[in-house]
Amino acid sequence: MRRSQGHNYQPVPQQPGPSNASHDALEEENERMAEELKGKIGALKSLTIDIGNEVRYQDRLLRGIDEDMDRTGGFMSNTINRVVRLGKGGHRNYMCYMFLFVMAVFLCCSSY
Numbered sequence: 001m002r003r004s005q006g007h008n009y010q011p012v013p014q015q016p017g018p019s020n021a022s023h024d025a026l027e028e029e030n031e032r033m034a035e036e037l038k039g040k041i042g043a044l045k046s047l048t049i050d051i052g053n054e055v056r057y058q059d060r061l062l063r064g065i066d067e068d069m070d071r072t073g074g075f076m077s078n079t080i081n082r083v084v085r086l087g088k089g090g091h092r093n094y095m096c097y098m099f100l101f102v103m104a105v106f107l108c109c110s111s112y
Contacts, residue, residue, distance in 0.1 A: 086094050 083098070
């Protein structure tokens with residue numbers, strides 16, 4: 001091995017790696033962030049469960065309204081068929097009475 005004349009050999013300092021203190025600090029931060037993430041995931045899970053329950057409830061309400069509308073449509077068609085049969089009969093007086101009744105109801109409702 002050769003030594004240079006007049007120069008003292010000093011090893012080049014190595015770059016300091018993560019010390020135990022900084023490594024522990026990073027681990028603690030990772031743990032804290034993981035706990036925050038678990039909390040946020042729990043909140044999202046709870047929110048999605050609530051949304052699913054609300055969707056099922058609204059679906060039941062809409063199905064009920066649909067059934068009510070079907071029943072009302074059937075009732076109205078039966079009533080209209082009866083009125084048409086009544087009108088087609090030879091009894092014109094019934095249509096006059098019906099018209100007068102509708103007018104009386106309309107006048108009573110409009111006076112309130």
